[in-house]
Amino acid sequence: MKLHPDFHERVLQDAPVAIIVWRLHDSADDASLVLAFANAAAEKFTKMPLGAKVGQRFDEVFPRLDPRRKKVYADVVRTGVPYEDVVETRLADRLEVFGVKATKLADDVVVYFENFTTVRQKEVRATRVASFLDALFDHLPLMVFLKEGEQLRFERMNRAGEELLGVTRDKLLGKNDYDFFPKEQADFFTNADRETLRAKVVVDIPEEPIDTPRGVRWLHTKKVGIYGPDGQPSHLLGISTDITEQREAAAALKQAKQAAEEASKSLETFSYSVAHDLRAPLRAIDGFSQALLEDEADRLSDDGRDSLDRVRRNAMRMAELIDDLLRLARVSRTELIRTEVDLTSLAKDVFAHIASTYEGRAFDLRVAEGLVARADARLARILLENLLGNAAKFSARKDRTTIEVGVEVTDRGRAFFVGDNGAGFDPQYGNKLFVPFERLHSAAEFDGTGIGLAIAHRIVARHAGKIWARGVVDEGATFWFSLAEE
Amino acid sequence: MTADKTVLLVEDNPDDERLATRAFRKNKLLNEIIVARDGVEALDYLFSSGGHAGRKPGMPDVVLLDLKLPRVDGLEVLRRMRADVRTAVVPVVVLTSSKQDEDVMRCYQLGANSYVRKPVDFDQFVEAVRSLGVYWLVVNERPPIH
Numbered sequence: 001m002k003l004h005p006d007f008h009e010r011v012l013q014d015a016p017v018a019i020i021v022w023r024l025h026d027s028a029d030d031a032s033l034v035l036a037f038a039n040a041a042a043e044k045f046t047k048m049p050l051g052a053k054v055g056q057r058f059d060e061v062f063p064r065l066d067p068r069r070k071k072v073y074a075d076v077v078r079t080g081v082p083y084e085d086v087v088e089t090r091l092a093d094r095l096e097v098f099g100v101k102a103t104k105l106a107d108d109v110v111v112y113f114e115n116f117t118t119v120r121q122k123e124v125r126a127t128r129v130a131s132f133l134d135a136l137f138d139h140l141p142l143m144v145f146l147k148e149g150e151q152l153r154f155e156r157m158n159r160a161g162e163e164l165l166g167v168t169r170d171k172l173l174g175k176n177d178y179d180f181f182p183k184e185q186a187d188f189f190t191n192a193d194r195e196t197l198r199a200k201v202v203v204d205i206p207e208e209p210i211d212t213p214r215g216v217r218w219l220h221t222k223k224v225g226i227y228g229p230d231g232q233p234s235h236l237l238g239i240s241t242d243i244t245e246q247r248e249a250a251a252a253l254k255q256a257k258q259a260a261e262e263a264s265k266s267l268e269t270f271s272y273s274v275a276h277d278l279r280a281p282l283r284a285i286d287g288f289s290q291a292l293l294e295d296e297a298d299r300l301s302d303d304g305r306d307s308l309d310r311v312r313r314n315a316m317r318m319a320e321l322i323d324d325l326l327r328l329a330r331v332s333r334t335e336l337i338r339t340e341v342d343l344t345s346l347a348k349d350v351f352a353h354i355a356s357t358y359e360g361r362a363f364d365l366r367v368a369e370g371l372v373a374r375a376d377a378r379l380a381r382i383l384l385e386n387l388l389g390n391a392a393k394f395s396a397r398k399d400r401t402t403i404e405v406g407v408e409v410t411d412r413g414r415a416f417f418v419g420d421n422g423a424g425f426d427p428q429y430g431n432k433l434f435v436p437f438e439r440l441h442s443a444a445e446f447d448g449t450g451i452g453l454a455i456a457h458r459i460v461a462r463h464a465g466k467i468w469a470r471g472v473v474d475e476g477a478t479f480w481f482s483l484a485e486e
Numbered sequence: 487m488t489a490d491k492t493v494l495l496v497e498d499n500p501d502d503e504r505l506a507t508r509a510f511r512k513n514k515l516l517n518e519i520i521v522a523r524d525g526v527e528a529l530d531y532l533f534s535s536g537g538h539a540g541r542k543p544g545m546p547d548v549v550l551l552d553l554k555l556p557r558v559d560g561l562e563v564l565r566r567m568r569a570d571v572r573t574a575v576v577p578v579v580v581l582t583s584s585k586q587d588e589d590v591m592r593c594y595q596l597g598a599n600s601y602v603r604k605p606v607d608f609d610q611f612v613e614a615v616r617s618l619g620v621y622w623l624v625v626n627e628r629p630p631i632h
Contacts, residue, residue: 271586277583279583279604279606280499280501280502280583281501282606283501283502283505283583283604283605283606283608283611284499284501284502284505286606286607286608287501287504287505287508287608287611288501288505289608290608290609291508291608312607312608315606316606316607319606319607
């Protein structure tokens with residue numbers, strides 16, 4: 001087929017490849033290299049009007065180019081051996097990459113330039129992304145591994161994995177679980193792998209033991225399949241966390257809890273025998289003192305009778321102390337069950353009961369509405385019984401008793417309070433308030449054993465809350481308490 | 487008027503036994519008080535076995551039962567009484583030092599008719615015995631099991 005007469009000219013000019021032809025006039029002199037032709041792509045590539053420079057010497061056309069370039073081209077003409085190269089040139093701020101190809105045609109050398117810059121940039125970028133992902137994979141602080149989908153041979157294992165298993169990756173890659181682990185373990189791992197790939201879901205194995213040179217380690221592992229465009233499994237990806245220490249900590253905690261439960265059991269037994277065994281002799285002391293008072297009434301002097309009365313009173317007092325200790329122990333022992341407790345109605349209810357034990361006294365009780373706490377209902381009742389009981393008791397000498405129950409924001413956070421206008425207390429002894437059997441008032445002034453606030457303190461502590469008080473002698477006392485949320 | 491009624495006092499502490507009988511006398515309750523000093527003796531009396539084999543027939547009008555006893559404890563005595571048709575309905579008042587919720591609950595579950603904690607104060611103890619005596623020996627209509 002006959003081509004168009006302009007064909008050669010057109011192809012040369014339109015080709016996207018820059019073409020420059022040099023003629024070597026004197027084969028012994030590289031400097032005799034003269035520009036014979038340059039196509040449009042060459043002008044664009046060099047950003048120079050090369051067509052106007054035909055007939056000029058190499059050094060005149062490209063004065064800034066490496067003069068050794070001339071020898072490369074002259075050699076092609078002299079030897080007839082084609083030349084090929086990839087050249088990187090930094091132009092301004094960007095890197096230009098192009099391929100150079102030079103071939104001999106009679107006394108001419110035809111040089112083709114092809115711009116690889118864009119292609120090369122993509123390659124560089126891809127390499128960078130790949131090596132970044134590799135580094136990411138390798139540095140993840142969890143064991144991460146990749147197995148091929150068919151034989152489940154290891155294709156990748158990161159550093160954390162090498163450390164955990166105590167196997168370097170060069171020994172691991174290309175092998176499967178049966179090469180490293182006891183058959184039973186390898187079966188378990190392989191079955192999980194196959195199941196993961198088959199079901200196409202993330203499989204979560206909360207606990208699995210694995211033999212390592214450091215002994216048995218426990219892993220929490222998640223496995224997920226990676227599938228090709230055809231939907232066939234290509235890889236299995238696994239991520240494992242070493243939970244050996246957590247497991248040991250949990251076991252230690254469980255053991256400690258068991259020990260605590262046993263201790264509390266033995267305390268219970270102890271309480272029981274205290275209750276039973278200590279009360280019996282007291283009953284005998286009191287009973288036979290009374291028997292003496294009755295049977296020997298004629299022969300007893302007033303002093304003798306007084307002595308026996310004192311024996312009886314002290315037996316009574318000891319019985320109270322024993323009961324108080326038991327109540328205190330009981331508060332520590334019962335299980336804490338939090339529910340929504342209506343403190344407003346609880347306070348009113350508790351106080352109605354307390355008020356009924358004080359005949360002829362006038363109480364002005366003010367309870368704020370809507371006091372609610374998430375607390376143990378039984379313990380909250382005992383707490384209010386103690387605080388309101390104290391408020392009523394220590395205000396007995398006032399003509400009119402005012403008791404207030406409410407909630408307010410304090411510098412220690414939101415807290416409920418029970419305040420009274422009673423006897424108050426000397427603030428310098430305030431630190432003794434919550435100590436069992438410590439009293440700031442004499443028994444002659446106000447009766448009691450000094451256990452109430454110790455019980456209140458323990459109830460609040462069991463709720464992880466705080467209790468504190470402020471008192472002014474003869475003006476009253478206020479107790480604040482919080483019952484922290486769980 | 488109540489002298490024909492009998493009380494079985496199951497009590498291992500001789501002091502408590504003496505105080506109890508004294509409290510009965512003080513309250514003019516002149517009933518026969520049979521004392522068993524442990525659970526085995528109590529069961530022997532109730533079922534006319536062992537040392538009480540061949541005793542005069544009849545069940546006590548009320549059993550005052552301590553919980554902490556040598557050999558067989560009070561809870562076990564109560565359990566065996568309720569399991570036997572002869573003693574299933576005999577009134578049992580648990581009279582003990584403990585007032586632990588668990589003990590109280592367990593006694594009622596096993597079929598105790600009453601639960602009284604022995605007060606340390608003798609005056610209160612006398613009062614408790616008086617109420618018990620009046621209630622179980624006078625007011626209460628005993629089950630027809632003679």
